[in-house]
Amino acid sequence: xxxxxxxxxxxxxxxxxxxxxxxxxxxxxxxxxxxxxxxxxxxxxxxxxxxxxxxxxxxxxxxxxxxxxxxxxxxxxxxxxxxxxxxxxxxxxxxxxxxxxxxxxxxxxxxxxxxxxxxxxxxxxxxxxxxxxxxxxxxxxxxxxxxxxxxxxxxxxxxxxxxxxxxxxxxxxxxxxxxxxxxxxxxxxxxxxxxxxxxxxxxxxxxxxxxxxxxxxxxxxxxxxxxxxxxxxxxxxxxxxxxxxxxxxxxxxxxxxxxxxxxxxxxxxxxxxxxxxxxxxxxxxxxxxxxxxxxxxxxxxxxxxxxxxxxxxxxxxxxxxxxxxxxxxxxxxxxxxxxxxxxxxxxxxxxxxxxxxxxxxxxxxxxxxxxxxxxxxxxxxxxxxxxxxxxxxxxxxxxxxxxxxxxxxxxxxxxxxxxxxxxxxxxxxxxxxxxxxxxxxxxxxxxxxxxxxxxxxxxxxxxxxxxxxxxxxxxxxxxxxxxxxxxxxxxxxxxxxxxxxxxxxxxxxxxxxxxxxxxxxxxxxxxxxxxxxxxxxxxxxxxxxxxxxxxxxxxxxxxxxxxxxxxxxxxxxxxxxxxxxxxxxxxxxxxxxx
Numbered sequence: 001x002x003x004x005x006x007x008x009x010x011x012x013x014x015x016x017x018x019x020x021x022x023x024x025x026x027x028x029x030x031x032x033x034x035x036x037x038x039x040x041x042x043x044x045x046x047x048x049x050x051x052x053x054x055x056x057x058x059x060x061x062x063x064x065x066x067x068x069x070x071x072x073x074x075x076x077x078x079x080x081x082x083x084x085x086x087x088x089x090x091x092x093x094x095x096x097x098x099x100x101x102x103x104x105x106x107x108x109x110x111x112x113x114x115x116x117x118x119x120x121x122x123x124x125x126x127x128x129x130x131x132x133x134x135x136x137x138x139x140x141x142x143x144x145x146x147x148x149x150x151x152x153x154x155x156x157x158x159x160x161x162x163x164x165x166x167x168x169x170x171x172x173x174x175x176x177x178x179x180x181x182x183x184x185x186x187x188x189x190x191x192x193x194x195x196x197x198x199x200x201x202x203x204x205x206x207x208x209x210x211x212x213x214x215x216x217x218x219x220x221x222x223x224x225x226x227x228x229x230x231x232x233x234x235x236x237x238x239x240x241x242x243x244x245x246x247x248x249x250x251x252x253x254x255x256x257x258x259x260x261x262x263x264x265x266x267x268x269x270x271x272x273x274x275x276x277x278x279x280x281x282x283x284x285x286x287x288x289x290x291x292x293x294x295x296x297x298x299x300x301x302x303x304x305x306x307x308x309x310x311x312x313x314x315x316x317x318x319x320x321x322x323x324x325x326x327x328x329x330x331x332x333x334x335x336x337x338x339x340x341x342x343x344x345x346x347x348x349x350x351x352x353x354x355x356x357x358x359x360x361x362x363x364x365x366x367x368x369x370x371x372x373x374x375x376x377x378x379x380x381x382x383x384x385x386x387x388x389x390x391x392x393x394x395x396x397x398x399x400x401x402x403x404x405x406x407x408x409x410x411x412x413x414x415x416x417x418x419x420x421x422x423x424x425x426x427x428x429x430x431x432x433x434x435x436x437x438x439x440x441x442x443x444x445x446x447x448x449x450x451x452x453x454x455x456x457x458x459x460x461x462x463x464x465x466x467x468x469x470x471x472x473x474x475x476x477x478x479x480x481x482x483x484x485x486x487x488x489x490x491x492x493x494x495x496x497x498x499x500x501x502x503x504x505x506x507x508x509x510x511x512x513x514x515x516x517x518x519x520x521x522x523x524x525x526x527x528x529x530x531x532x533x534x535x536x537x538x539x540x541x542x543x544x545x546x547x548x549x550x551x552x553x554x555x556x557x558x559x560x561x562x563x564x565x566x567x568x569x570x571x572x573x574x575x576x577x578x579x580x581x582x583x584x585x586x587x588x589x590x591x592x593x594x
Contacts, residue, residue, distance in 0.1 A: 052431030061145035082130030099163035105147025221245035295468035310351025330392035376405035420461035469517035533568035545588030
């Protein structure tokens, strides 16, 4: 396991670079492959996220995203060939200023300030043999990383400023730049004018697009001559158009990628460094994981979720009050009014409202024509955007049933699992904890983890699960009990009260157990269990008949007793039929019931 001293040195260097505005992310040890998805959007200067990556990927290499975000582009001098090209530039009077330089395993990276109103694109050997450019959308590996050869990436002079790129270099790179000035639209509205200063770059870009599709030099030149005559003001000389077509045609057409044979990607356990669990609230909530809080509708789940959120936003550990690093919270709720419920309760709990963010939906477009839509948990790109904007370390979904989406049947694991897998990857990617709030079913039998509404896969996907409820002995005592922990020992049950004035407070450790909170009651509970079983069957069979064995197995998973299931089948008039002479029985809704 990586020790604290092993992490301190690279951590200090990484934090220093992040403080300079460098957008950083982890890459494979002694390699260059990103260890996170969507690195162009995930690269960060946020110390909290960098700390999570340092703990999650001990001993990894580090990279910086080049381009306007970090404020520089990089000239990659690759080996002897690249050095020779630089010498040739020097001999022709094209010298480079003193700037920040990093020695790599086989060459150097020269850093230059990213210019205004110009896009510097990535390129390989287009500038000259052995000289690559890493600009917008690119990245380079940085110190204190280690090259595959074993050599360390090192700054020549770390305190050296990043110099502006010389004009001759920018001029050579502008062929790949997007024009900074928008084209002017003609009065007749038919075509836009390519004005002076844009003609060469625009025609070169068009020629490159034609060449990438396999067009020959004569065809490219003929098309450019027409474009030049009709749109350029004033037109370029034909000789220049000929030169553009001739120059671009030297490059080979873009090769269509063929599907490569798939091969197994193997990770040997001896190459994995064990690490400790990174707790948001030990032992109840862990960074980078899914967690769940289950309970009856009146159990106080929202109060508990808000109490946890309020403590974390003001920088104290929930319940114990010990100091911790304050963090932002992203909250999803359609059942609770922000004005009448969430804000008053959050204020009474002493939370910092500046760190509490509500995801109310998605919006596309601007002004009156903007289109708004609701949130569902399968929309990972929207959730990723919200996490990028808020940098939240805790996400609360209250309740999960409201956010699965109309097309997702909560009782079917094949429907819920893809959603949960996407959330788990998101939690891992951002190093946050996603707390799913879930209502309990009314079935009075079965284990605690089987009482939640929906597929048992919901419980299977989370690493920790908490249950909130009131003792069934009539004492009115409330407690939050941990019913699942895949990451360590179970935590103590914690008592809490909700006073008549709406105030919430923890009351200390409790002797209540999950069984005490779920003790079977008669009358209304049995009636509620029957209604739940009916709802379960209607949801399960609305798309058509299902095998009897599967239905009974899924009913057991959600805590519906066999006797209760049979009664619900009879009340709904469920039809049982043989699928074929050798097949098993299946159940289906009666005619007109689907």
